[in-house]
Amino acid sequence: MTSLRWTKTLIILSLAMALLFAVACGDDDDDAAAPATTTTTTAPAAADTSGDAMMEEKPTLIFSDLDWPSAQLQNAIVRRILEDGYGYETDAIFGGTVPMMEALRRGDTNITMEIWLPNQQDAFDEAISADTITVIGNSLEDNWQSAFVIPNYTAEANPGLRSVEDLKDPAHMELFITPDSKGKARLINCIPGWECEGVNQTKLVTYGLTEHVELINPGSDSALSAEIRSAFEQNEDVLFHYWGPTVLAHDLQTKLGGYTILEEPPYTDACWDGDQGCEYPTAEVLIVIRTELEGQQDLVDLLTAWDFNAGNQLAVEGYMNETGEDFAASADWFLRNTEEWKSWVTPEALAKVEAALAG
Numbered sequence: 001m002t003s004l005r006w007t008k009t010l011i012i013l014s015l016a017m018a019l020l021f022a023v024a025c026g027d028d029d030d031d032a033a034a035p036a037t038t039t040t041t042t043a044p045a046a047a048d049t050s051g052d053a054m055m056e057e058k059p060t061l062i063f064s065d066l067d068w069p070s071a072q073l074q075n076a077i078v079r080r081i082l083e084d085g086y087g088y089e090t091d092a093i094f095g096g097t098v099p100m101m102e103a104l105r106r107g108d109t110n111i112t113m114e115i116w117l118p119n120q121q122d123a124f125d126e127a128i129s130a131d132t133i134t135v136i137g138n139s140l141e142d143n144w145q146s147a148f149v150i151p152n153y154t155a156e157a158n159p160g161l162r163s164v165e166d167l168k169d170p171a172h173m174e175l176f177i178t179p180d181s182k183g184k185a186r187l188i189n190c191i192p193g194w195e196c197e198g199v200n201q202t203k204l205v206t207y208g209l210t211e212h213v214e215l216i217n218p219g220s221d222s223a224l225s226a227e228i229r230s231a232f233e234q235n236e237d238v239l240f241h242y243w244g245p246t247v248l249a250h251d252l253q254t255k256l257g258g259y260t261i262l263e264e265p266p267y268t269d270a271c272w273d274g275d276q277g278c279e280y281p282t283a284e285v286l287i288v289i290r291t292e293l294e295g296q297q298d299l300v301d302l303l304t305a306w307d308f309n310a311g312n313q314l315a316v317e318g319y320m321n322e323t324g325e326d327f328a329a330s331a332d333w334f335l336r337n338t339e340e341w342k343s344w345v346t347p348e349a350l351a352k353v354e355a356a357l358a359g
Contacts, residue, residue, distance in 0.1 A: 058088050059293065064100040064112040065092035067191060068221045069317055069327075070246070074113040074139060074308055076331035077316075077341070084356035085349030086298050096193020098123075105132055110290040111303075113139050117284045118272060119195035124288075133288045136303040140285040141310050145243040147200045147280070148187070148262035151252075154237045155260040163263035164207050167239075173212050175237040184214040188228070188240040191221050199276055200241060203264075206277035213239075232256040243283070245310045247317040298346070305344040312340060332357060 061082060063075045075092055082088040093100070093109050097116070101123045103109045115124060127133045148164050154175065155161060161172045167185055176185035190196040204210050218224035224240070225248045231238035232252055242249065242259075252259050264279040265271065271278035287303050294300065315338065320330040335341060336357055342350055 058086075059110075059296070061088050061090045061111055061293075061299070062109045063090065063092040064104055064109045065094040066100055066112070066114055067094065067096050067193070069320070070140060070308070070313055071114045072327045073313075073316055073320070073330060073334075076327040077334055078113065078302070078306070080328075080331050080335060080356075081302065081341075081345060081349065081353055082299070085345055085353040086302075088299070096191065097195050098193055101127075104288065104290070105130075107132075107290060110293055112288045115286040115288045116143075116195070117286065118281055119145075119199070119283065131291055134291050134294055136287045136289055136300060137306060138285060139287045139306060139308050140313065141245065143243055143245065143283040143285060144261075145196065145241075145280040145283055146261045146264075147190075147196070147203055147241045148264070149240050149242050149259050150262065151232055151235075151238065151256075152258040152260055153235060161262070162260075164203075164209065166262070167209060168212050176239045180216065181214040184212055185239055186216050187213050188218050188224060188238070189215040190218075190241045191224065192217055192219070196241065196280075199280075202276045206275040228252070229256075245314060247314055247321055250314055298349075301346075302344055302349075307340065307344070312338065 061079075063079065065072060065075055079090040079092070082090055093103060095103065097120065100109065100112065101115075101120055104112050105123070105127050117124060124133075128135075148167075150161070158172060158175065160166060160169065161175075166172050173185045176187070177183060178186045180186070187200070189200050200215060204213055204215065218227065224242075228238065228240055228242065229248060229251070230236075233256065244250070249259075265277060267278050267281045272281065287306060289299070289303070312334070316330055316334040319325070319333050320327070323330075325333065335353065345353065
């Protein structure tokens with residue numbers, strides 16, 4: 001009986017061991033198979049991520065936020081469209097003409113809405129030759145520039161003052177002498193950091209005017225505009241550098257008696273490449289992107305269609321000047337109250353921008 005009981009015990013133990021072994025082997029097999037199963041199920045998801053999601057990835061667009069109204073307004077408008085209409089993230093770096101051209105060439109920024117030629121011709125040509133930047137189109141209409149502008153009332157009172165050479169006449173020079181002009185005619189120069197700042201210095205040397213004219217730093221675009229407007233409103237003689245079209249140029253011409261551009265020798269390429277002793281050429285204002293953005297077709301299509309003509313420019317600049325609104329709020333006003341921009345965007349983008357503006 002004892003032997004039989006022992007035999008039964010051995011059989012039961014054997015069966016239990018066999019069962020435990022089978023379970024253990026089954027667990028090992030399941031564990032070994034699990035990675036294969038996981039790989040099989042996640043592989044398609046990974047493929048989807050590298051397909052659709054990767055296609056939706058967009059670079060951050062960094063704008064050269066140049067230090068004058070038309071450039072900053074264009075940036076504010078296009079950034080609103082790109083963010084709300086096309087899903088881009090955007091940013092901007094503020095600065096003058098020269099440092100922002102260098103920032104674009106280095107890749108610190110990747111879009112500039114206003115490259116003024118021929119002011120920036122050398123740096124522009126170098127960047128084009130290096131295949132660093134690509135021209136997308138024009139942003140502004142043709143713009144005039146001049147280093148020597150006076151009010152019409154000054155010109156009418158002094159019929160002998162018609163050219164830069166006439167500033168050598170002591171009587172004409174005396175019209176513009178102020179306490180800070182060192183006994184010379186005070187010429188309010190263009191904005192610090194702009195190419196025209198150096199051009200005007202060169203012009204004075206070429207014209208032999210360094211003993212007759214003193215260049216005065218205006219400090220900023222707003223300070224320059226305020227000083228010019230104030231002089232016209234008070235009927236004061238003033239000599240200044242300016243350009244157009246702008247709201248100020250429009251107001252000077254239509255509301256404040258007009259202005260006279262002093263004559264200089266006609267522009268030629270040879271003159272401009274040399275001592276710059278000639279009038280400024282009509283400026284060409286370009287939209288430029290870094291070449292690595294050429295593959296962003298929605299961006300390229302938008303900027304190719306872009307047309308910030310004088311009507312658009314003066315409308316939004318006028319609104320900003322009258323209301324005191326900032327650039328972002330003025331950009332929203334432009335998008336809500338004008339129609340032309342709607343032809344620059346896709347129907348889908350238009351719907352998204354209008355929904356964002358309504359919200």
